[in-house]
Amino acid sequence: MIKQFVVIISLLTILSCEKEKESIVFFEDFDQEQLNLSNWNFELGNGCPNLCGWGNNERQVYTKENLKLQDGNLIITATKDSTGYYSSRITTKNKVEFKYGTVEVRAKLPQGHGLWPAIWMLGNDIDKIGWPACGEIDIMEYVGKTPHEIHTTLHTNESHGNSKNTNVQTIKTIEEGFHVYKVNWTKDDIKFYIDNNLVYTFSPTVKDKNTWPFDKPFYVILNLAIGGNFGGPEVDDSIFPQEFVIDYVKVFKDN
Template structure:
């Protein structure tokens, strides 16, 4: 009798232990994938391009949205308000991936048709260069040094933050390239950038500038992807709104660099204008989820069709510089002493 009772007690303990383990496994969700994933979309009817998405699923802790235009965003709640910008009426396939705490996933999709009506772009950032002195430190930082820092093209200048190389005078920014021996370099100049101060995704950029003369000068108004620290060039993407070579005066380059299209195989075109070094001209970028377009004085001369496979769907920052020589700038005229790029304004619209 006592032996039977002891065996019964042991069996009860084993049974309780098994039930406890099963319950613990159910609680921590180590093998539970999200289920019943549902997406709802409410498309604004006012032509703004706004869509309110709501996704829900059992056992989900996060939701990753792929909006069908190359943009991806993640939310813990499943609720997100998204703004489409491509003009006209477009249909997008939106994919949503729900993820559990144990990293198991389930995916589904929905189609949305969105209309964006034409409207006047709004100014979201500008630099008018209307205060004499050093460039505004709230808007601009500097790259300092030579191409040996990892961002050069065998150029000959040493970039500084000195006022003799970059100064605002009379309502314009002046970036001065000078022939002088400085820290082992034969020339000095400046390279200003809005990195960590201003960056944006999509919009219109308008720059009014006058360019330096002289063989070997290489002024540029351009942009780099803000993820360059973690996604090096050309993976981060580069948009050259304007480049000019003193050896081929008045030829303006508009170029995009990205994987498969960098260096000598870059994606771009040129146009010829008059008096690029004697008068101010307007250089424009129009950048959307569907295309990247580059203009000189209102004339379109380069278009790249944008897509989710290209690195032109995230934040970029602005860069202004005058390089000397290098692989693209070419040989410097021995008689060169100084050259200046003057920038009247930079305006960014959305």
């Protein structure tokens, strides 16, 4: 009995030490009845008039109704009716922005040809200097037309759109249950992980405004697109509805 007590105390001590190594910047477990609008914004519509199709010829209209919180999860549902496609997109722009750190998201993917769920980040100066100058960090992108593949990508002035700064990881079980997608971002490099396995490191030899627009605050985006230049163009209308389920979003820095 004494030995078991000592083991328990030792485990608690280890866990406490691990927590002390982290400084939590932001943690959202979606354990409420409604989305916390102190942290999140809805982006609504089809992007028009300034960015129709959200810049990618996407088909969906973003609504508040296609998002709900249930059983401690954020659920974005892609739907279709006789008039079109619908989904949701939220951001932490102007509310939760940070420079460097680790972003960790536990999520379960939707499935079907034409779906394009994403966990990503944009530089907070996008309204001043535009895209891609602001920089983009794609922590996770999945397109249903190519099952089992996870894309992690950086977009910069030097390479954007079909960016060369990318990795495609094939995981046969990625559609099964929840998985953890993570990026560790420092002044020196940006590392991407899937289920704590390192899959890609970005660290250009020359770091200037064209190759490395990552020395400033960024914000988080969660969305489920339909069709578009990357997700489509074809969409399988028989798949709807489909859910993109996010368990939590955690941002922290190592002490």
